[in-house]
Amino acid sequence: MSRLKTKHLLGIKNLDREDIELIFQTTANFKEVLNRPIKKNPSLRDVTIANVFFENSTRTKLSFELAEKRLSADIINFSASGSSVEKGETLLDTVNNILAMKVDMVVMRHSSPGVPHLLAKNINSNIINAGDGTHEHPTQALLDTFSILDKTGRVEGKRVVIVGDILHSRVALSNIFALQALQAEVMVCGPPTLLPKHIGELGVEVETDIRKALEWCDVANILRIQLERQQMRYFPSLREYSQYFGINKQLLDSLNKEILIMHPGPINRGVEITSDVADSDHSIILEQVENGVAVRMAVLYLLAGIG
């Protein structure tokens, strides 16, 4: 019986190709189940999961919750806003109190990089990182990479450009690790101020001209400008960003080739992507969201030791 070589999902950096392929095989099975009239599966019937979110989320939070319900787990949801964190309770006290209620697995989102790693060292439970600051967002990268595989039949050899705010993006880092583990070629493209200085050392191509990047790639994964994480101005205005790095239909039509368009969400329509691209036949943005539930079911199932 195949198993993951880890008790936690802290980042893609901690997974190897075999782990990712096992998650994708399991995801494909769950995707098939999710397309049946009866979508529920009893696998996690005796497992209790806490979704602990210290930062806002729509897709990740709902997707984990639905994945847990599809697997028949018992779940509790915690949001820092409105909780005793606002009275000064520490992170570890909060999590230890949640675990005292006999919780088996913790899904954690936090604005500080490394929080899931801190928890994994200090508590006796499976930890799944649902996004830690600017560090990693492993289930997003798994669903992005699975979506490329599902749509095109392979990841190996594909040329994938990640466009935009690479500096503040946990999605970018996790995608780079996942794509490279599966032998894809990766490029990052954005304004020089939003590209980390040493990003090339990760073995990715680096480009600041969006046209050249699009001419190079098979797949473009377009990121949101994360204004909430920016302490200074990295470009003159959103209008200028859109003019130089925004993906619009006119630009794509001028390339004379087809590119698969992805976006992890939330979208800033008219900034990094126009509606005629986001809603076009080349876009798989909502398929990414659909695949996210099956990917998260696979991760929960495998980490619970059932796989």
Ligand code: CP
């Ligand atoms: N992609 C993503 O993480 O979206 P949410 O912030 O809505 O969860």
